[in-house]
Amino acid sequence: xxxxxxxxxxxxxxxxxxxxxxxxxxxxxxxxxxxxxxxxxxxxxxxxxxxxxxxxxxxxxxxxxxxxxxxxxxxxxxxxxxxxxxxxxxxxxxxxxxxxxxxxxxxxxxxxxxxxxxxxxxxxxxxxxxxxxxxxxxxxxxxxxxxxxxxxxxxxxxxxxxxxxxxxxxxxxxxxxxxxxxxxxxxxxxxxxxxxxxxxxxxxxxxxxxxxxxxxxxxxxxxxxxx
Amino acid sequence: xxxxxxxxxxxxxxxxxxxxxxxxxxxxxxxxxxxxxxxxxxxxxxxxxxxxxxxxxxxxxxxxxxxxxxxxxxxxxxxxxxxxxxxxxxxxxxxxxxxxxxxxxxxxxxxxxxxxxxxxxxxxxxxxxxxxxxxxxxxxxxxxxxxxxxxxxxxxxxxxxxxxxxxxxxxxxxxxxxxxxxxxxxxxxxxxxxxxxxxxxxxxxxxxxxxxxxxxxxxxxxxxxxxxxxxxxxxxxxxxxxxxxxxxxxxxxxxxxxxxxxxxxxxxxxxxxxxxxxxxxxxxxxxxx
Numbered sequence: 001x002x003x004x005x006x007x008x009x010x011x012x013x014x015x016x017x018x019x020x021x022x023x024x025x026x027x028x029x030x031x032x033x034x035x036x037x038x039x040x041x042x043x044x045x046x047x048x049x050x051x052x053x054x055x056x057x058x059x060x061x062x063x064x065x066x067x068x069x070x071x072x073x074x075x076x077x078x079x080x081x082x083x084x085x086x087x088x089x090x091x092x093x094x095x096x097x098x099x100x101x102x103x104x105x106x107x108x109x110x111x112x113x114x115x116x117x118x119x120x121x122x123x124x125x126x127x128x129x130x131x132x133x134x135x136x137x138x139x140x141x142x143x144x145x146x147x148x149x150x151x152x153x154x155x156x157x158x159x160x161x162x163x164x165x166x167x168x169x170x171x172x173x174x175x176x177x178x179x180x181x182x183x184x185x186x187x188x189x190x191x192x193x194x195x196x197x198x199x200x201x202x203x204x205x206x207x208x209x210x211x212x213x214x215x216x217x218x219x220x221x222x223x224x225x226x227x
Numbered sequence: 228x229x230x231x232x233x234x235x236x237x238x239x240x241x242x243x244x245x246x247x248x249x250x251x252x253x254x255x256x257x258x259x260x261x262x263x264x265x266x267x268x269x270x271x272x273x274x275x276x277x278x279x280x281x282x283x284x285x286x287x288x289x290x291x292x293x294x295x296x297x298x299x300x301x302x303x304x305x306x307x308x309x310x311x312x313x314x315x316x317x318x319x320x321x322x323x324x325x326x327x328x329x330x331x332x333x334x335x336x337x338x339x340x341x342x343x344x345x346x347x348x349x350x351x352x353x354x355x356x357x358x359x360x361x362x363x364x365x366x367x368x369x370x371x372x373x374x375x376x377x378x379x380x381x382x383x384x385x386x387x388x389x390x391x392x393x394x395x396x397x398x399x400x401x402x403x404x405x406x407x408x409x410x411x412x413x414x415x416x417x418x419x420x421x422x423x424x425x426x427x428x429x430x431x432x433x434x435x436x437x438x439x440x441x442x443x444x445x446x447x448x449x450x451x452x453x454x455x456x457x458x459x460x461x462x463x464x465x466x467x468x469x470x471x472x473x474x475x476x477x478x479x480x481x482x483x484x485x486x487x488x489x490x491x492x493x494x495x496x497x498x499x500x501x502x503x504x505x506x507x508x509x510x511x512x513x514x515x516x
Contacts, residue, residue: 037489056489056503075503077489078473096473096505115505116470134470135508 002027007034011041018068021047037077042070045087062089065106081108084125097134100127103144109198116153119146122163128198138165139175147194149202157210161217165210166191168202179213228369229381229394230256231474233455233485234495235362235462235514240481241496246358250350252484252491253365257346259487260367263380264349265341267390267457268363272335277315279308280331280339281322282377288327294318303352304377305331305340329377332384336360336459339390341380361516364457366392372400372419383421385414386428388459393420394472394487395451403448423448427456441465441511455485456513463513470508477501483514 004014014032021027030051035041039058042051045068053061056074066085075093084103091099094112101117103125110118110127116134119127124143132150139155141163151169158175164187165178174180183205191204232252236242246268253264282305283289289306292299297310297318310318315333323330331339340353346367350356355365366381373379382390397403400419407414407425414425426448430440437456441463444454453472456463464485466474477484477492479501486492489503506512 036493037491056493058488058490075489077475093503094505096475097471116508135468 001029001031003031003033005033006036006038006041011038015040015043018042018045018047018049018051021045021049023047023067025049035072035074039077042068045070048087056093065089075112076110080110081106081125084108094131095129099129100125103127105144107194107197113150119144119163122146126194126197128194128200130198130200132169135172136175138163141165145190145194147191147198147207149200157212159216160210160212162212164190166204166207167210168207171208171210174210177213177216178210181209181211183207183209228259230259230367230487230491231365231392231394231453231455231485232256232487232491233362233364233392233457233462233464233483235483236481237483237514237516238481242361243359245360245363246354247356248495249358249363249365250355251494252486253346253355253367254350255491255494256367256487260369261345262368262370262375263341263343263377264346264365264367265339265380265382265392266350266353266355266358266363266365267332267337267339267382267384267392268358268360269336269388269457269459270338270358270360273309275312276309277312277333277335278338279310279315279319279322279333280337281306281308282329282331282341283327284377285327294321302340302354304342305353307338332382332388332390334384334388334459337384337388337390337457339382339384341366341382342377343375343380361460362457362462364390364392364455364462366394372396373417378416379418381420382457383416383418383424385412385421385425386431388457389424389428389431390457391420391424391427392455393423394453395467397423397448397450397452399449419450423452423454431458437461437463437515438511438513441513445509445511453487460516461513463511464506465511466506466508468509474506475503476506476512477503 032053035055037058043063046066053072058077060079062070069088076095078096081089084106086106090109095110095114097115098117100108108127111130113131118133118137120139122141128147135153142161145164148167152171155175157178188204297308381392384390397419400422
């Protein structure tokens with residue numbers, strides 16, 4: 001176990017050490033103490049290592065993650081796991097705005113609530129939120145799945161492309177071009193896999209699915225007057 | 228950017244060290260606002276007495292002030308004048324009319340200190356660390372809507388014992404300023420945040436409580452904002468519906484705390500077990516003693 005205490009060690013040396021891990025490193029277990037809301041903890045990792053952050057983090061924790069499994073035992077500030085490529089990020093508490101934004105792959109689990117713009121412009125990442133998500137979540141989401149076990153705020157999935165949205169609770173409102181869609185067997189199977197990966201045992205049958213009506217993909221002559 | 232901190236005590240526990248906590252919180256957020264910093268603190272009141280905080284670029288002016296019946300406590304570029312209630316309106320009018328002097332705020336409990344400079348320097352100059360009180364609100368500014376001056380620094384006080392700090396920028400402050408002027412409320416600086424403060428002052432003068440005034444702000448103020456507001460006994464928080472300006476709150480049996488980031492709250496006693504949450508967009512939060 002490698003241990004970095006941010007009360008005494010500086011953040012750059014922590015990130016440099018984490019980023020320096022090779023694919024076959026023997027140093028696979030890392031622990032970060034006293035994060036106290038610091039920014040950019042455990043960013044840019046590219047090795048199959050486990051990092052546990054004991055406490056709450058500030059902006060951009062676990063950004064650009066590849067391969068690593070990062071676990072934050074507190075809450076995360078804005079932009080957690082932004083632009084993740086692969087790996088897993090788990091937040092035991094809440095996540096602030098734009099969690100998992102722009103992510104290409106991997107799994108982000110927020111056990112508490114995620115604030116506004118969760119999964120904005122997601123491009124293949126899977127996000128599972130144990131609680132609620134705020135307004136404009138999955139705005140312009142292109143690929144991947146957003147699972148919300150609680151309620152979704154206003155304008156869910158506005159200008160959505162091909163991402164799949166599963167919500168167990170209420171949806172305050174759907175954004176432009178986002179509609180409820182039929183839940184088919186392969187959706188239930190996918191949802192079941194994601195819930196299991198997140199350690200949640202909700203019945204996939206208790207969720208509703210939302211997706212793109214695909215009406216904004218191309219110019220439509222009836223909309224000419226709007227330009 | 229800009230950083231906001233606030234601390235509202237529910238018990239005696241933190242009151243003797245209120246300034247020390249607020250100063251630490253403010254300095255932690257220095258990189259959110261290196262231009263200027265300020266603090267409004269609600270300390271002890273004395274029956275029948277009003278405090279007026281006044282600033283002068285030339286501090287020699289402050290010790291030379293001749294206001295009948297006033298006790299004068301000079302702290303760096305500011306002075307707190309304590310004087311009988313009945314003499315206060317005339318004294319305040321005189322101070323406001325004196326070139327080179329700026330009235331920062333007045334009331335039975337509020338004292339306001341703000342200057343251009345980094346938060347650590349501003350805090351040291353005024354001795355924030357040693358201040359005591361029931362609640363206080365601080366701000367560290369990265370200027371956007373008006374120049375880096377003492378006038379543009381937060382908190383803004385536009386009514387008795389009231390103050391406001393703001394992170395964001397208002398887009399309709401000029402039209403609100405004109406509407407306020409028509410109803411007899413003048414805003415002294417070019418700053419958008421001062422318009423918001425004056426707006427709330429007018430709403431409360433019309434009989435609304437802090438919560439009701441903040442609720443009407445959602446209809447009448449347009450733009451980006453996270454506001455933290457103080458009154459003689461109250462503490463309020465409001466975020467605009469888009470809520471892109473950050474905010475974190477913490478509550479224990481002893482206090483309610485606000486920070487633009489969790490970092491600002493990390494050193495507070497009992498934070499490990501506090502209820503920590505992000506205030507919802509367009510939802511009014513307020514506490515009264």
